[in-house]
Amino acid sequence: MEINQKAVNNxxxxxxxxxxxxxxxxxxxxxxxxxxxxxxxKVDDWGHAERDEMLFILQQATSQDDVRPNAISQKRPNYPTEWEGPDHGWDSFIHISWEDLDQYVEEVRSKGGIIAIEPFTGAHGKWEFKNALIQDIDGYNFVLGAMRLKNEENI
Known part of the structure; x- marks a missing residue:
């Protein structure tokens, strides 16, 4: 069996x-x-921008019209919880630990970064979440998202 393959149901x-x-x-x-x-x-001359498991390739647009962050998605009532979808356009969703989210937001803020939405918490079904939204200079939205099971200690 090759390295890039795995057996599933024979x-x-x-x-x-x-x-x-x-x-x-x-x-x-x-x-x-x-x-x-x-x-x-870490950024190289090719345009790779990488931190931990987050990786982007930055490429020069031919025209400003080609720079298009995602619009807000349509709400949908059939998610597995009461949530109907995001209130802002999402270009990237980055998982981060609950404890690290606020620290990273402060790191970005201290370096002059764009904090589009401050950290906030909420709940969906049995999950509690904490999100924040950071933007780059072209308006691409990075949602920082942390989740954990709700229990009385977390509330």
């Missing part, structure tokens, strides 16, 4: 690798600086 299934998001940006040099100096990423 069939071989191809294993997919890490997902890398690509961002068309209005000014590659300024974006590389923001991702490095504000978001804390």
């Amino acid at each position: 069939k071989t299934e191809v294993k997919l690798g890490r997902t890398i998001q690509v961002r068309l940006v209005s000014d590659l040099k300024k974006s590389q600086e923001y991702y490095r100096d504000v978001l804390g990423c």
